Amino acid sequence: MELKNLVEQQRETLLKTLQACIQIPSVQEEDGSAYPYGANIQRCLEFMLNTGKELGFKTENLDNQAGWCELGEGEEMVAVLGHLDVVPAGEGWHGDPFSGEIRDGKVFGRGSMDDKGPTVAALYALKALKESGLPLRRRVRLLMGTNEETGSADMKYYLAHGGETPVMGFTPDGEYPLINGEKGIVNVTFRRELRQSGPVRLKKLSGGSAPNVVPASAAAELECPEDLAGKIVEALPEKVTCVPIPGGVRLEALGVSAHGSTPEQGENAVGRLFLALNALPLEGELKQAVGFLAEKLGMETDGKALGIALQDEVSGGLTFNFGTAEGDETGLRCCVNYRYPVTKTLDNCGPKFQTELEAAGFQVEKQTHKASLYVSPESELVSKLLKVYVEETGLPPVPKSIGGGTYAKAVPNVVAFGPIFPGDEVREHKPDEFIEVDRLMQNAQIIARAMYELAK
Numbered sequence: 066m067e068l069k070n071l072v073e074q075q076r077e078t079l080l081k082t083l084q085a086c087i088q089i090p091s092v093q094e095e096d097g098s099a100y101p102y103g104a105n106i107q108r109c110l111e112f113m114l115n116t117g118k119e120l121g122f123k124t125e126n127l128d129n130q131a132g133w134c135e136l137g138e139g140e141e142m143v144a145v146l147g148h149l150d151v152v153p154a155g156e157g158w159h160g161d162p163f164s165g166e167i168r169d170g171k172v173f174g175r176g177s178m179d180d181k182g183p184t185v186a187a188l189y190a191l192k193a194l195k196e197s198g199l200p201l202r203r204r205v206r207l208l209m210g211t212n213e214e215t216g217s218a219d220m221k222y223y224l225a226h227g228g229e230t231p232v233m234g235f236t237p238d239g240e241y242p243l244i245n246g247e248k249g250i251v252n253v254t255f256r257r258e259l260r261q262s263g264p265v266r267l268k269k270l271s272g273g274s275a276p277n278v279v280p281a282s283a284a285a286e287l288e289c290p291e292d293l294a295g296k297i298v299e300a301l302p303e304k305v306t307c308v309p310i311p312g313g314v315r316l317e318a319l320g321v322s323a324h325g326s327t328p329e330q331g332e333n334a335v336g337r338l339f340l341a342l343n344a345l346p347l348e349g350e351l352k353q354a355v356g357f358l359a360e361k362l363g364m365e366t367d368g369k370a371l372g373i374a375l376q377d378e379v380s381g382g383l384t385f386n387f388g389t390a391e392g393d394e395t396g397l398r399c400c401v402n403y404r405y406p407v408t409k410t411l412d413n414c415g416p417k418f419q420t421e422l423e424a425a426g427f428q429v430e431k432q433t434h435k436a437s438l439y440v441s442p443e444s445e446l447v448s449k450l451l452k453v454y455v456e457e458t459g460l461p462p463v464p465k466s467i468g469g470g471t472y473a474k475a476v477p478n479v480v481a482f483g484p485i486f487p488g489d490e491v492r493e494h495k496p497d498e499f500i501e502v503d504r505l506m507q508n509a510q511i512i513a514r515a516m517y518e519l520a521k
């Protein structure tokens with residue numbers, strides 16, 4: 066029988082398995098159990114591996130960090146990478162977020178789209194491929210992780226504990242047509258001590274909630290003589306307000322929030338606050354620190370003033386977000402999130418930024434980095450997946466570069482492929498998350514064909 070019909074035959078059991086999978090609330094928990102991400106996640110992994118075993122696959126559980134179902138023989142292995150952990154349900158649902166109920170041709174529930182639906186679809190795609198008897202040159206592994214939503218420590222563990230690296234693979238945890246470029250992502254936290262002098266002194270400062278969010282508000286409390294307070298009000302720029310407080314003033318800056326990967330869509334309140342502070346008659350170390358933060362970071366979104374505004378043709382420019390700042394009489398601590406173009410490396414921008422920080426008296430306290438990812442459109446992996454995509458959908462097979470990071474970064478030789486189709490609403494992490502049964506089956510069809518093309 067043709068692969069297509071074999072996939073279609075799985076519809077009923079696929080849906081039942083997905084419902085049962087959604088009914089396990091696999092949110093990461095510190096529950097005192099021996100399992101790395103809590104008992105519910107472990108239960109979900111065990112459920113999927115048992116189902117895989119019943120379907121006739123070789124299965125393995127690597128210390129409850131990751132597990133896999135595998136088909137075929139051969140030296141080389143191709144992987145489909147999915148994850149079984151989900152984000153918390155949150156507020157605003159119209160039904161039970163962990164029911165997996167099917168209404169109006171849609172499966173509802175946390176994880177239906179991200180990423181249990183696609184992962185279960187991949188399991189039954191593998192089943193169809195097995196039943197087809199089509200000859201395979203490479204093994205096909207459905208690799209299931211358990212910590213995508215909170216850091217991908219599962220795949221670090223997998224790779225560090227003998228987990229096999231696929232020669233090629235894809236994760237249905239992004240979007241179609243295919244994501245072949247992901248910017249490198251860097252978070253830097255830096256601090257400097259302040260010995261303050263002069264009539265205007267910083268008492269308290271805070272702004273921003275997370276490095277990868279453009280801050281919508283920021284505030285600073287200053288100690289200053291009364292005659293100066295009036296002058297401060299006169300010098301205020303747009304969207305900054307000043308109210309008197311005992312012994313001084315409080316400045317509040319407003320911005321517009323946006324995701325850290327698209328800072329140009331927002332207005333940075335922390336940057337705006339430092340620009341306002343920089344216009345005040347500050348002195349000494351405070352003046353120097355504020356001057357640097359206002360002039361070199363400010364409300365910029367591309368790192369130009371720091372000299373790190375990298376560009377490439379595939380993914381455009383470096384993006385820069387001044388995410389958080391906090392301070393008091395003794396010092397200032399800030400955190401930025403920047404993302405460099407897909408064909409560049411950290412060496413092209415990281416050292417330059419660090420030099421600038423140190424020259425202004427700041428010390429880097431912490432830096433985290435996820436390297437950029439880029440797989441050429443001409444590669445075997447990308448060209449084969451796009452061929453499957455265009456044949457299955459008839460839609461333009463143009464790969465994308467993004468500023469965000471997907472699960473693909475967690476395992477070498479993997480790109481994000483599916484499950485969201487162009488123009489479809491993005492609903493992962495939102496209330497009433499769902500996947501249409503037809504889209505689920507279309508994903509299963511595409512995944513089965515893709516597995517075959519990569520392994521044949």
Ligand SMILES: [Zn+2]
Nearest residue numbers: 179180213238
């Ligand atoms: Zn996901």
